[in-house]
Amino acid sequence: MQDNKETPERKRERLRQEELKRNPTGSLNDAFNRANSGSLVDLVGSLGWKGTGILILVLIIGGIIASIFFK
Known part of the structure; x- marks a missing residue:
């Protein structure tokens, strides 16, 4: 039951x-x-699905801004 x-x-x-x-x-x-580089599984597990979605959006938007800036 637990x-x-x-x-x-x-x-x-x-x-x-x-x-x-x-x-x-x-x-x-x-x-x-894991001690040297961290673990993606631990990061995603601690953020939850909303936090993971926000992290992905920030990375995508950051990549777009960087590509425009360094063009």
Whole structure:
């Protein structure tokens, strides 16, 4: 019953924690890479769908402005 009311964010985090408990050294390389560059999945997960849409729009508009400015 708890799984039906669990949000996607909480489910992702729960699955990630379970994977870390099962295989702590297997994700060591991923942890080092994530610490250096960040993770797009974590960014999108924390922003939600509205924030992700706004981020995409800002990137597209920024690209258009940059292409006009540097033409």
